[in-house]
Amino acid sequence: MNAALPANLRFDIHGLAQAIAHCNASDALRCQFSPQSWDILAGYMQPFALGSGQVLIEQGATDRTIYFIESGTLSVHYEDEKSRVRMALVGPGTVIGEGSFFSHQARSATVQASGACKLWSLTPIRFLELANRQSPLALELTMAMGGVMAKRLYNRPKRVAVT
Helix, strand or coil: CCCCCCCCCCHHHHHHHHHHHCCCCCCCCCCCCCHHHHHHHCCCEEEEEEECCEEEEECCCCCEEEEEEECEEEEEEEEECCEEEEEEEECCCCCCCHHHHHHCCCCCCEEEEEECEEEECHHHHHHHHHHCCCCCHHHHHHHHHHHHHHHHHHHHHHHHHHC
């Protein structure tokens, strides 16, 4: 899943914060963390890169990790029992994987990098640690992720992006 990182590729949680702050997408992650809150959150998240065409999430997988997109675009493909395919694109300042994160159900779609991407992942176990140690921060993050999921479920073309 992870691509080899170029030597000059650097990760800084404030890059993700900037992507979120400047995202104008209808399903943008809306959270107002201070720089100190972002630094705390970075301690619970894992940064990584995907190369073009790499698969992040497989439809039917039971992993519940949520992914925050710092840069790049991901395509989401859902194939139903009649082999019909629906697709959505998600970009910087949004999240992917919120459906399984909250529902504890298998992934509903496949997610693949459309080009080079920088992402941050948060596993359910690390989120529980965050909730136990920094509950106000975890609550605000939960509300923001729930808002993304609600907006996607309301918008029929974006509904497929709830993985």
